[in-house]
Amino acid sequence: MSDYTQRKAELLNYTKQSYEEALFAGTSGNLSTYDHNDGVMLITPSSVAYATMTIDDIMALRLDGTILEGPHRPSSEWRMHAEIYKSMPEIGSIVHTHSPYATSFAVSNETIPVILIEMIPFLKGDIQVAKFAMPGTAEVGIEAIKILKDRNSCLLANHGTVAVGANLSQAHIRAVYVEDAAKIYSLAKGNGNVVVIPDEYVQIMLERYKK
Numbered sequence: 334m335s336d337y338t339q340r341k342a343e344l345l346n347y348t349k350q351s352y353e354e355a356l357f358a359g360t361s362g363n364l365s366t367y368d369h370n371d372g373v374m375l376i377t378p379s380s381v382a383y384a385t386m387t388i389d390d391i392m393a394l395r396l397d398g399t400i401l402e403g404p405h406r407p408s409s410e411w412r413m414h415a416e417i418y419k420s421m422p423e424i425g426s427i428v429h430t431h432s433p434y435a436t437s438f439a440v441s442n443e444t445i446p447v448i449l450i451e452m453i454p455f456l457k458g459d460i461q462v463a464k465f466a467m468p469g470t471a472e473v474g475i476e477a478i479k480i481l482k483d484r485n486s487c488l489l490a491n492h493g494t495v496a497v498g499a500n501l502s503q504a505h506i507r508a509v510y511v512e513d514a515a516k517i518y519s520l521a522k523g524n525g526n527v528v529v530i531p532d533e534y535v536q537i538m539l540e541r542y543k544k
């Protein structure tokens with residue numbers, strides 16, 4: 334039995350749940366979890382169908398790409414995940430989705446302003462767009478980190494979303510709220526009028542949730 338069986342099972346559960354929640358389609362999107370103590374990242378494999386994925390499909394690797402376990406190639410975005418873990422010691426899990434409403438704003442290169450209370454405790458504010466970078470390169474992570482140092486999520490221009498957390502439970506729920514905020518913002522724009530939460534209230538609530 335693998336040393337990482339428990340962690341792989343947890344990663345697989347959140348992956349299947351995210352797929353059922355339509356946070357990604359086909360084999361797009363990817364989840365990872367990283368232990369800063371042993372230096373091992375577990376990540377979903379590239380091009381394996383989520384419906385039939387098992388824990389034996391989950392890849393274990395070091396942040397330099399050295400594969401420790403698993404029969405596949407790791408997700409093509411493993412460098413983005415590695416880059417975030419290298420520069421953010423407080424982050425232990427990453428959920429990368431192509432959830433459709435949020436990704437539509439990534440395509441428009443448009444920030445989703447603070448329109449819902451949930452965005453403050455879960456996302457630490459608005460959802461900004463990281464500059465476009467070539468998929469599969471560390472650059473994707475480097476651009477995302479510029480936003481993630483002050484937020485729990487961001488959009489990747491013309492690509493998708495990233496949500497981070499200390500653990501999978503946090504990163505996953507944040508990915509869900511990114512899509513929820515994007516969907517509601519989109520519907521409100523369709524109604525014709527959007528009012529954002531005034532920044533003074535956002536600041537007060539941010540301080541409150543910090544405690």
Ligand SMILES: [Zn+2]
Pocket residue numbers: 361362410429430431492493
């Ligand atoms: Zn992607």
